[in-house]
Amino acid sequence: MADISPAFVTLFDAEVKQAYQASRALAGLTREKSVTGSSIVKFPKLAKGVASVRTPQSDVVPMNVAYSQVSATMADFIAAEYSDIFDQSHVNFSDRAELVQAVGHAIGRRMDQVTIDALVAATPIAVANTVAEDGSAGAASDLNTGKIRAAKKSLDTNNVPPDNRTLLIHAASLSALLSQTSVTSTDFNTIRALVDGSLSTWLGFDVITIGDRTEGGLPKSGANDRSCFAFHKDSMGLGMSMGQKTEVNYVPEKVSFLVASMFGAGAVAIEDGAAGGVVEILCREA
Numbered sequence: 001m002a003d004i005s006p007a008f009v010t011l012f013d014a015e016v017k018q019a020y021q022a023s024r025a026l027a028g029l030t031r032e033k034s035v036t037g038s039s040i041v042k043f044p045k046l047a048k049g050v051a052s053v054r055t056p057q058s059d060v061v062p063m064n065v066a067y068s069q070v071s072a073t074m075a076d077f078i079a080a081e082y083s084d085i086f087d088q089s090h091v092n093f094s095d096r097a098e099l100v101q102a103v104g105h106a107i108g109r110r111m112d113q114v115t116i117d118a119l120v121a122a123t124p125i126a127v128a129n130t131v132a133e134d135g136s137a138g139a140a141s142d143l144n145t146g147k148i149r150a151a152k153k154s155l156d157t158n159n160v161p162p163d164n165r166t167l168l169i170h171a172a173s174l175s176a177l178l179s180q181t182s183v184t185s186t187d188f189n190t191i192r193a194l195v196d197g198s199l200s201t202w203l204g205f206d207v208i209t210i211g212d213r214t215e216g217g218l219p220k221s222g223a224n225d226r227s228c229f230a231f232h233k234d235s236m237g238l239g240m241s242m243g244q245k246t247e248v249n250y251v252p253e254k255v256s257f258l259v260a261s262m263f264g265a266g267a268v269a270i271e272d273g274a275a276g277g278v279v280e281i282l283c284r285e286a
Contacts, residue, residue, distance in 0.1 A: 004248050008248075009247070009248045012096065012246060013245060013246035013247075015097075015100045015104075016103050016104045016244070016246045017246070019100050019103070019105060019108070020105070020111070020244055020261070021108070022104075022108070023104060023105040023109065024108040025112050025168075025209075025210050026112045026115050026116075026166075027111075029233055030233060030237065030238045031234055031237045031270065032237075032238045032239075033237065034240050034243070035239050035240065036240075036241060036243075037242075038074065038241050039073065040071050040073055040266075041071065041072050041074065041239025041241070041266060042069045042070070042071045043069065043071075043072070043237040043239075043268065043270045045067070045069060045070060045270060045271065046066070048159075050063060070237070070268050072267055072268035073266050074239060074264050074265065074266040075114075075265065075266055076242070076262065076264045077110050077262060077263055078260055078261070078262040079102075079107050079260070079261050079262070080258060080260040081102065081258075082251070082254055082256040082258055082259075083256060083258075083259050084255070085099065099259060103246070103259060104261070107244055107261055107263060109214075110215055113213070113216055114266065114267045115236060115238055115267045116168075116216065116217070116218065117267070118238075118269055119168070119229045119231065119278060119280075120219055120227065121269070122272040122273075123272045123273040123278075124229065124231075124272055124278040124279055124280040125276055125278070125280070126280045126282065127147050127150045127279060127280065127281045127282065129141065129225055129282035129283055131144070131147045131150050132144070132146050133145055133146045140223075140225075141283075141284055142173055142283045142284060142286065143174075143176050143177050143283045144177065145203075147281050148167065148202060148205070148281075149203065150281075151167070151230040151279040152203050152204065152205070152230070154230075154276055154279050155232065155276060155279060158275060158277070160232045160235075160271075160276060160277055161232060161234075162204055163204075164232055164233035165204055165206065165233075166205060166208060166229075166232075167202065167205035167206065167208065167229075167230050168208045168218070168228060168230075168231070169207065169208070169209055169210075169218075169228040169281075169283075170210065170211070170218050170226050170228060171210070171212075172226065173209075173226060173228055174207075174209045176283070176285075176286075178199070223284065224286075225282050225284055226282070226283045226284075227280055227281070227283075228282075228283055229280055229281065231278045231279065232271070232277045234271065235269060235270055236267065236268075236270060236278070237267060237268050237269075237270045238265060238266075238267045240263070240264065240265050241264035241266070243263060244261060244262070245261070246259070246260065246261040246262075247259075247261075248260075
């Protein structure tokens, strides 16, 4: 059986796309732009302007807002696997579902990594790993409320809008955070974090937790210092040169079908450095 119904391939592609979108941890949390067929995507940057006093019948004084651009280079990615489950006269739905999950999740993780790599390559404002829970200087520690408050203060100081803020942390950092009374006690927090062991929002951040990932994940260096990030949606740009698509092709040499799902994307920090839209939080893991 070397032919697959086009209707089935369309169905399989749609299922992979749903799985990929569902497994992306950072979906919708960055500024996304479709640039089909392009190798580079550019995001504009406008500096802040200052309003001036106007006197009657005087000429209007322009703000002379500085304009610049940042660029992200597109890269192509693919998740492929040989499969003989389609050789059956009637495709086994449970086997197909497993392949859908494997391919879709691989794409979702890689799409996240494109953004994470851009965060790592940015010039963020750093919150040191020696901030104590109360915000004072302390010994090197994992994530605590003092560090999150320091990240919030950094964004607030730079007048970063209070909405659409994301806190991207590692599973080990979440575990450390959940050990603090100020996070889990209803005296401080209306979110009952201990019920399901998760934290969805805190201090105005949408909290996204990821674990170790073969693609790289959140980097760790030195004496177990993990980099977590706080950022605003408009501070990170993600360009898509090719939207996710899936093909199923028969390969005679393998006597199997090759399932391949692919996409093209690139990401870049738009408002980092002095603009303060990206904050790196260093966490010393136990």
